[in-house]
Amino acid sequence: MTAAAPKQMHLAAHFPGVNNTTVWSDPRSGSQIEFSSFEHLARTAERGLFDFFFLAEGLRLREHKGRIHDLDVVGRPESLTVLSALAAVTDRIGLAATVNTTFNEPYELARRLATLDHLSAGRAAWNAVTSSDAFTGENFRRGGYLDRAGIPRAPGSARPEGTPYTRAAEFVATARELWDSWTPEGAPRPVSHRGRHFTVEGEFTVPRSPQGHPVVIQAGDSFEGREFAASAADIVFTRHGTLDAGRAFYADVKGRLAAHGRAPDELKVMPGVTFVLGDTDADAREHAADIRRRQVSPQNAIAALEQVWGRDLSSYDPDGPLPASDPDPGAELVRGRVRQGDPLAVAARWRALSEEKGLSIRQTVIEATGRQSFIGSPATVAALLAEYVAAGAADGFILVPHLTPGGLDDFVDRVVPLLQERGVFRRAYTGSTLRSHLGLAEPVWKG
């Protein structure tokens, strides 16, 4: 008897940009918009046998103090179009796009996703996210289907209808009705959907796609987000960086599946993580510190502080102490970015950190907003990743490199072989569709 084979991990790559994790000041930092950057990262991820390549979405440029935020990477292409092009220069890797359910219509988006699944021979995935953001909605005032608070409205209705999640759930269900509307033999059958948010009547124009349904990803840690993931998603994209938080989240979300008639394996838990490699662990820590200094420029440190304090702090010295006064909890200084939580609590935490370690503003921001999850030599990082999976904190990881386009090169060249040696990661793609990489069954056709 041999021991049971170790659990296999899944790996995905996130194209970095539009946040301050991207070290654009590095001389090796290339274009954030040229297709060649996307091609290099996707092909590198495919060389590393990754499950999928993942693109985020932007629908409104962030503002800081009433002006466009200018310190981080800004500007990106439209995800589904880039992924369609990437389908031409890759063969196996899954192609995942974040696309909002608040500012799209199910018929059009289901059609674009099914098209991508055809064009890529079964590699499409959709991260279905919600927005409750009237700020973003200012670019999408066609239907007037957001009220002033950003809550979706039913067609023709003056009153808000539920929450973004009720619209998202109906959106995904409607997309699935459309994907199921062609018989496996290739005959279109009319769809008739009449729900709270959508009325869709007629024939879908795209036959059932190679995966049946593109893979559905859900991001978000709230109660509603977890329920939505447990009921409707194939992958849940989380941000739980530590082993204990990861295990708690993993147990919680897997525990919700049975109530929806699903087995634990039908939903993959994949945290988004960063990594820094070095020849030794000490090297890697040095690199990591350098990356943090580049990510948090003096200007970025003040901006981060202003986002918490809610007022202009441009006269403060980034190398000096934190403001003595408390934040203005009601101020809305930043628009288009997820809030970090209660400003008073965040400020108290930062002040305690600063006092305990004697840190300046910039040092405090560097310390408090650090998101580097895995730092070390390739052997150390491989061991840590394997430990998380073995301990039930994740089914795999969505890696966010710091650099475009070469930020994944070292990981693929140096860490992937070690994961393979450990027997926790594939040595070759065994199938051609994303579902096959993930070990997910093709959805049963519901005619």
Add this chain to the structure above:
Amino acid sequence: MPALRPLHLAAEIGGPPRYDAAHHTGLARLAEGGALDFVTLGDSFARPGPDALAVLARVAPATRRVGLVPTVTTTHTEPFHVSSAAATLDWVSRGRAGWQVGVSTTEAEARLFGRRPAAPAGDLWHEAGECADVCARLWDSWEDDAEIRSTATGRFIDRDKLHYVDFEGAAFSVRGPAIVPRPPQGHPVVVIDGTAEPARDAAARHADVVLVRATTPERTAAIRDDVRHRAAAHGRAPDALRVLAALTVDLGDAETAPEPGLASGPPLAGRGTYYRGGPVDLADLITQWHRAGAVDGFHLTPITPARDLERIVNGTVALLQHRSLFRTFYPGGTLREHLGLARPANRYARAGERV
């Protein structure tokens, strides 16, 4: 007598619905082999077929020079998304993107969205014009040199070179700026079929390439003159428009073409712009219409794409090239360069200089 204007040729690669990338890639490469200006791929929400813009994005890395012009309709779609997708097609094709503006006139299409009933073509084309307008503004909302990567100041972009568009249309509004930086061509090439009256004003105001369906060179020339006059009335230089005659062609059953160079009249069938004959006849027709100054070129829709496009490229185009009426290679890299159209100046950058 003025010198003959350069001839432009384009071909539609749609047809019976196909969902595999190899089919479309093969046709686009065939067109590229003939140095055609661009291929179009028609689209509609209400008949079988894939999303055209996605298909041509898939084709982009598999081709190098040919322009890629999907139909994107404006009736049930968000202008901001249309703008982003077209700009992105331009990025992934390195400056070869166009956009054929379409509208959804039918109740069947409206029911797929459930947001509003079908509307008259005039209203829809007015809205389509507004959509083209806001897209152009969004493409301009980033100046070309907005990305500065200034380590001294910590700024990735110069926000003074990003602009709100604050567009208020009859049916939608958009604040801006775009998410996608200004694309390589400045603006992807806008194509509008200006044959029908409701679309003609939008074509004259917003199109770079106007398609015209008419059965005689005289009629085509008359519509072309009208489009150019209207463009001038909107303050545009008429020479910044390319007017292409749209012909549906069936090259299936007429291998017995007359000798090249014979001035035999091509057989025009009764169905509007439907053409049936041999590849040589088609070359003769193109030559005659072009020499008459009726059009800047032709947009050919093969009735059976795989068969007819091959005959167009290897028969008709080869003959036109032999007669030195059509280029044998691409002198430039972008669709605008193929068409002899300038890269548009950025309206916001100009405004900035005046201040």
